[in-house]
Amino acid sequence: MKKLLNDPAQVVRESLAGLALAHADLLTVSFDPAYVVRTDAPVRGKVAVVSGGGSGHEPMHCGFVGKGMLDAACPGQVFTSPTPDQIEAATRAVDGGAGVLHIVKNYTGDILNFEMAADLCQAQGIEVRAAVINDDVAVQDSLYTAGRRGVGATVLAEKICGAAAARGYDLARLEALCRQVNENARSMGMALTSCTVPAAGKPTFELGEEEIEMGIGIHGEPGRERVPLLAAREIAVRMAETILADLPFRSGDRVIALVNGMGGTPLLELYLVYGELEKILHAKGIAVARRLVGNYITSLEMAGCSFTLLRTGDELLSLWDDPVLTPGLRWGL
Amino acid sequence: MKKLLNDPAQVVRESLAGLALAHADLLTVSFDPAYVVRTDAPVRGKVAVVSGGGSGHEPMHCGFVGKGMLDAACPGQVFTSPTPDQIEAATRAVDGGAGVLHIVKNYTGDILNFEMAADLCQAQGIEVRAAVINDDVAVQDSLYTAGRRGVGATVLAEKICGAAAARGYDLARLEALCRQVNENARSMGMALTSCTVPAAGKPTFELGEEEIEMGIGIHGEPGRERVPLLAAREIAVRMAETILADLPFRSGDRVIALVNGMGGTPLLELYLVYGELEKILHAKGIAVARRLVGNYITSLEMAGCSFTLLRTGDELLSLWDDPVLTPGLRWGL
Secondary structure, three states: OOOOOOOHHHHHHHHHHHHHHHOOOOEEEEOOOOEEEEOOOOOOOOOEEEEEEEEOOOOOOHHHEOEOOEOEEEEEEEOOOOOHHHHHHHHHHHOOOOOEEEEEEOOHHHHHHHHHHHHHHHHOOOOEEEEEEOOEOOOOOEOOEOOOOOOOHHHHHHHHHHHHHHHOOOHHHHHHHHHHHHHOEEEEEEEOOOOEOOOOOOEOOOOOOOEEEEOOOOOOOOOOEEEEOOOHHHHHHHHHHHHHHHOOOOOOOEEEEEEEEOEOOOHHHHHHHHHHHHHHHHHOOOEEEEEEEEOOOOOOOEOEEEEEEEEOOHHHHHHHHOOEEOOOOEEOO | OOOOOOOHHHHHHHHHHHHHHHOOOOEEEEOOOOEEEEOOOOOOOOOEEEEEEEEOOOOOOHHHEOEOOEOEEEEEEEOOOOOHHHHHHHHHHHOOOOOEEEEEEOOHHHHHHHHHHHHHHHHOOOOEEEEEEOOEOOOOOEOOEOOOOOOOHHHHHHHHHHHHHHHOOOHHHHHHHHHHHHHOEEEEEEEOOOOEOOOOOOEOOOOOOOEEEEOOOOOOOOOOEEEEOOOHHHHHHHHHHHHHHHOOOOOOOEEEEEEEEOEOOOHHHHHHHHHHHHHHHHHOOOEEEEEEEEOOOOOOOEOEEEEEEEEOOHHHHHHHHOOEEOOOOEEOO
C-alpha cells in the first residue's frame, strides 16, 4: 500500500488537523469526538444542517462545511459510520434554537447512529428531523444497505438545503425540501480500479486488466455487473439510460447534472465524459440547467466516475445558485 | 490501459468539447487550432494573459481561463507542447490593444513555440512579452529542459498576473510582476505511482511496490532519487527543506503555499500532508499567509504531490485575494 500517511490508524485525525489549518477561516475541527463546524456556529434562529458518514469520500462531507451549505459534518473512520456521540456533539454545537436537519445517506450503520444521536438530542430539547438519501439506481439492496444506497444526490441536497436554511426555511419545510431533492435525483457509478482502505492495506476488491465494474458503490461494494472495458461513450450511455429510465426523466425536464470523479480519475477524462452525457441528454430533450464536473463524492483513489441527475424546477435552481463558501464548493462569496 | 475515453488520438479534443459545454458561461473553445478564451475576450485596453502547454495537467491551463486569471490557454496534446499556430491564434484572439503576456513553463518545446508565436504576432503589430517559469528545485536540467522545470509556481503566477492585468497594470509592469513571482517561488514534487499517456498506452515509468520517486517532473520525468516508501511526515520534511534552502526562505517570511495533488491522490491524504507542511513552516518562523490544497497542476492519474512556496509581500497577497472566476479557481465572484 502506497499512500501519503504516517500511521494508518491516525489518517482521519491527521487529515482533519490539516483541514483545520488550511480552512480556519471557514470551519473549526473538534476532536474526541471528531466533528467539524462552521466558524460562526451556532447561527441563532437558523435551522442547522448536519451530515456525516465514513471518511474517504472527500470533499464530502467535511469539505462542505461553511456558509450556505453544512453547519456541521461528522467524519467516521474510513468507510465507517460516525458514532452517535460524534453526531450528538455536532448537533448540539450547531443548534441555533430552530432545530437541526440531519442529511443521512442510506447505509445501515449511518441510519442507526444518526437515529440514536437524534434521540439523545431530542431528550435534551433539540428538535431534530432526518432526511435519508437513497439515489443509487444500481442495486436494490447492497452489502451495507437495506434499499438503495445514498450517493451523489447527497452533495446536491447539502447545497440546496444549506441555501434554504440560510434563507430562513423552517425545519419542517427544510425536511420536505430534502426529501424533494432525493425523490427527484438518481445516480449511478462505475469503477475502472479498486481502492485501498488504509487500515486494510490491500485493495477492497480486484478488477482484471481489461475489466470495469458498472454500478459500483462508493465503498467499492459490488455493482450490477463486471464487463470488459468500454468506450467512454458507451459507459455514459449505459449509466445515463439506467438513470433516466428509473425516475423516469422525460423530454422537457431540466436537470442539475453532476459528473463526479471517484478520486483517481483525471479531469481530462471527466470533462470528456461530461461531453458524452450532455449529448445524450440533449438528444432526449432534457436540458442541463446547471452542472458540476469534478471530484465531489469520492472513494479514496478509485478511478471511475458517477452521474447524478436532479430534476429541477425554479425553486431548486434558485437555491442552487445562492452563494456558498466551503472548502469544496464555492461561488458568489 | 483503463481510461475513460473513446479514441486515444481524440482525448484532448473530446475533453475540450466537454469543457466547452460545462463552462460556456466562462470560456469559449476553438478547434483547428485548439485554444480556449474567456467569453468576453478581447477586453479593450487590458493586457491579455496567455499560457499553455501540454494537456494532462488539468485544471492547468484551460481550467484557469476566465475573469481575473487567463485570457486564453493553448492546450497541446497530452504532455506535448502547443504548436505556434495555436499560440498565435490565441494571442490574436485576446489582444485588446494593450499587449499580451505569455506565461511559459520552462520546457524546450514550449519555449521555442511560444517564441515563434510571439514573433508572428509582433510582425502583425501585437506587442508580446514572455515570462518563463522555472521553479522546480529538484533537478537542474531534465529530459525536456535546459535549466529548471516550470511547475506549481505557474498556477500562482497565472492567478496573480491575471489579477494585476484586471487592475490595469501595463505590459512591462506585468512582465516584471511575473518574473518577481517566479523568482520568489520554489517547488518540488514526488510520485507514489506512474501515469499512462493515452497515446502510449503503458505507464511512462515503473516504480516498485514499496518505492517512491522524489523530485518527479510533471510528465513523469526522472527526479532526484528513488527511495523506499516514507511516512508523509518525512516526505514533507524532505521536500520542504529542499525548497526552503534553495531561495532561501527565512524566519519572518510570509508565503503562499500550494499543496498540489498529482491527480490520483485523495484529498484525505493531501490535507494530511498540508498539516505536516504547515507544522514544518511554523517551526521555522515562516507564516503561511494563504494556501491552496488540491489538484491544480496534475500529471494525469499519477499519485503523489508537490509543494510550491511563494515568498510574498503585501502587493502579491492583495493580488492573490482579488476575485477570480474560472472553472478551476474561483472566489469573490
